[in-house]
Amino acid sequence: MRLSLLAACLSLAFTCHAQAPQAAQRLAKQAIIVDTHIDAPTRLLEHWADLDRAQPDREFDYAKARRGGLDVAFMSIYTSPAQDADGSAWQVANTMIDAVQALVQRHPDQFALLTSPRDAARLRQGGRVLLPLGMENGAPLGDDLGNVKFFFDRGVRYITLAHSAANRIADSSYAADKTWNGLSPFGRQVVAEMNRLGMMVDVSHLGDASALEAIQLSKVPVIASHSAFRHFTPGFERNISDEIAKAVAARGGVIQVPFGTGFISPDAAADMQAFFRARQAFNQHNAELQAQGKPPLDRAAFDRDWAPKHPPRTSTLAQVLDQIDYGVKLVGIDHIGIGSDFDGVDGELAEGLTSAADYPNLVAGLQARGYADADIRKILGGNLLRVWGEIEAGAGH
Template identity: 40%
Template sequence: MKKIYLIGLTVLIFACKVNKTPETDHQKKADELAHKYIMVDGHVDLPYRLKVKNFQMQKEFTGIPVETKEGDFDYKRAKKGGLSAPFMSIYIPASYDTQGAQKLADSLITMVNYIATEKSDYFEVAKTPAEIREIFKKGKIALPMGMENGSPIGEVADVAKYRAKGISYITLSHGKDNRICDSSYDTTHTWKGLSPFGKDVVKAMVKEGVLVDISHVSDDTFYQVVEMSPVPVIASHSSSRKFTPDFQRNMSDDMITKLGKNGGVIMINFGSTFLSSEVAEYRKNLQAEIKSILDKKGLKARDEAAEPIIDEFFAKHPLAFADVKKVADHIDNVVKLAGIDHVGLGSDFDGVGNSLPTGLKDVSDYPNLLAELLRRGYSESDIEKICSGNIFRVWEKVLAYAGK
């Protein structure tokens, strides 16, 4: 669908007789902190977004994201929002076999390196927290990389190869069970968690200093990973299942608690359907209704003749969105269960399409979330941990263990 329709969710505002910092001060302080501290986002899907837009490896190509109206990310918007280090997602669809997955992964890694080379005044590739800190001092945006879906790992030795290519985390699976483990989206339960090969892959990741990312994996996989891993693990872009009880992709309260005991960090996904079951259900019903209308006319959603029908439908039935307060609710829940040391930001910008919450529509909007956290009593130290302190702590522990 080419057009975007918005509707705000009803927000109840309760007034209470307490001394409060004026709203303008909250926003001003949030903007200050967003630029004072390094801000890491665990998952931004820029490379694949550019790939499907037919990104060309040419110097004259204007799509390198310094300033653009397309997508959710570019340099200028990122600097406005205080984003310092977005993990570039090396996303591999579940449909790819190992050989195809490796070719796609290599092409996306090459793309990220190309962007950093061609726009070296703005971007620089990073492989460690120390490198991110140095890049931050230069005023540039660091581009660490995470592989979303471990399907390019054809043999255990590939873990070291991809670490050498700049991959700092591997999301073990994506939308389907793979050779490594089961997926939260799949009902096949091929391995009842990790496969024997998958266990060897996790061991190799620990050895090589690659963060183990349990976003997308099944519950069984998560528990087995946490049980066997001698280092903290991450969820690079997941949210709390408390607010989406039927959405297995998010983490249950028990999983979040165990992640905290493991020392890990969950980086909250901003997608509205990750944040609110009410929004997810509303959207699901709309999709079913428009599908029924198209089916009766013998049309598919991709058909040119379907476009005006879809446009008319959504003009009368606007989409619903969560809001920045709901993102803060998810952070609150993680802090309640696991503590302030175990939560971060994993927006999924450029990956969740037209479902970003009101107040967090692109990478310029992070201060809106920080302002909401300040309203809720989070300290400056808390904000620093959420922005980067927590993921750096985990990442450095993983690197230190590998170094031994």
């Protein structure tokens, strides 16, 4: 395909559904692609599927990963604020880790667990897709600092300190009212212990004050595992501000750009912010009703009422490329990567980036915008592997 035609397809956000040019497919296969956020474990617990083969209802499986050139897929060990509140987060996290281990044990020729970037080249031999673990929400730690090492020993290599509500560690970006206005005393201990072990501190999802304190406190670089830039979604604290992005980069870290519509579309981001705040207000009202001995309102009814008033939005590959362009100009080519959120956003993804088979489309878009192949390799995974190695090397200091 001539470059002019490719550019036309990109401007239409791949509505023409063109296959990526051979040059893009070739680079996607040759480069090491690292995606720091894939929610396959949540889907495995909802309904098991052997991901060694194509699964039409999954955005990540072995067939799609190999077609797209994906080499390192961080499996998200996600627990919700509700599971934190009812005390089940520890059990859910361990069950998810068991599920990933079972997947690897059932299909050792297709998958391997990855706990150090030093092992990536060896374990990739034979075409395996490598599965490191990232914990989304520090809730499973409870209030026991020893659980940081417990989960490190189970293979977890980053922790997103909080998710959509404040926990014992930090504030969430979604809540208007902050609990800690930074890290909690326990949260400071958690960051220090993660540094000691060589575990990546992830500031995605955090309120600004919590993110800044984590960055300042950490003795090694930190990451944002799946954060778009707030420049495009003003007022949406879930996306990373210029100030925080510069702070991450100044310490040598990396910002991983997601593909989810809710992060890259201004309208969808506004809807998401409104949803989380409305749901928190609903939960607070229910707590007050229960304290008064009154029956709670129906949570399912809240969700049913919300959905028709806020229909799904759409987003484009061009918007993801705009995010990357902005990040590179803001903090430099050495501090940008990718964290798709596949299997985690109910299919609401940028057109042209809807599964693990589609990384060549991203490569084609970057090539069309003039990025050198060496710089594309950095964005696809080189930057994250470098940062992970630096964090690992800093362990024990």
